[in-house]
Amino acid sequence: MIKALRLAVIGLLFLSASAYTVQAILNWKIDSEKAMVKFSLQAHGQELIGNFKGATGEVKFDEKDLTNASVSCNIDISTINTGIESRDKHLQSKGFFDAASAPFGRFMSTKFEQTDNGYTVTGNLTIKQTTLEIRVPFTFNASEDSGLFKGSFTIKRSDYKVGEADDEIGDPVTIYLELPVVKTP
Numbered sequence: 001m002i003k004a005l006r007l008a009v010i011g012l013l014f015l016s017a018s019a020y021t022v023q024a025i026l027n028w029k030i031d032s033e034k035a036m037v038k039f040s041l042q043a044h045g046q047e048l049i050g051n052f053k054g055a056t057g058e059v060k061f062d063e064k065d066l067t068n069a070s071v072s073c074n075i076d077i078s079t080i081n082t083g084i085e086s087r088d089k090h091l092q093s094k095g096f097f098d099a100a101s102a103p104f105g106r107f108m109s110t111k112f113e114q115t116d117n118g119y120t121v122t123g124n125l126t127i128k129q130t131t132l133e134i135r136v137p138f139t140f141n142a143s144e145d146s147g148l149f150k151g152s153f154t155i156k157r158s159d160y161k162v163g164e165a166d167d168e169i170g171d172p173v174t175i176y177l178e179l180p181v182v183k184t185p
Contacts, residue, residue, distance in 0.1 A: 028059040028147060028181035030073065036178040037075055041157070042170035050082035052105075059149070059181055061112075063140065069112040071121060073179070075105040096163045102128045121151075127160040138177070149179040 035055035041048050057073035077099040080088050092099035109123035110133070118139035125134045138151030154174045158165050165171065 027184045028061060029184045030055055030057045030059065031146075031180040031182055032056045034180045036176070038176040039173050040176075041173045044168050048082060050080060050088075052076065053079040053081070055179060057107075058184075059179075061140065063142075066112040066114060066119075069109070069121075071107065071109040071123070073107045077103055077105060098128055107134075125155070127162060130160045132159055136177070145183045147181045149181065150177065152176045 032054055035053075037052040037055050039050055039052075052075045054076035055073060056076075057071065059069075059071045059073075061069045061071070077097045078092060080091050080097070080099075082088055082091070091097055094100070106126040107123055108126075109121050111122040113120045113122075115137065118137065120135055120137050122133065122135050124131050132155075134153060134155065136151045136153045138149050140150075141148050152174060154172050156171045157163055157169075157173050158171050163169060
């Protein structure tokens with residue numbers, strides 16, 4: 001009888017641990033309808049603000065265990081919006097983003113770290129045919145089945161060969177991310 005009770009307790013402990021493991025490896029899917037990828041830079045003596053729509057991807061993230069965390073995100077370059085349609089078409093041209101040959105910007109994580117203010121993800125950002133390592137500080141707030149990743153970082157457009165270097169358009173571009181996610185089974 002005692003042996004059966006011990007086996008039952010061990011079985012319950014195993015099931016409890018298994019349930020936690022299953023919970024920890026659940027993925028998050030980016031809600032592309034609500035995702036916001038904004039950018040700003042100096043152009044012709046004023047701040048140019050724009051955005052991209054259609055961010056897609058998946059995130060594997062457990063705040064308590066970052067060892068298996070990962071993110072894969074794609075941005076549809078053809079969705080660029082600066083409020084001026086002719087400028088948007090120009091930015092999609094070969095001299096800037098070359099959307100015909102490189103329709104997506106991509107980010108693939110390589111490492112996550114916890115910081116005093118939230119987290120930092122390190123990974124590879126590909127724009128056009130150039131891939132460079134970047135670090136993105138971010139915060140994460142979650143409810144039971146949804147969450148929000150928010151962060152910002154700055155890159156140089158010249159590093160990615162987006163447009164020619166000149167005095168009229170600034171080189172630093174700040175990118176702001178608000179990526180709502182939903183849990184997927």
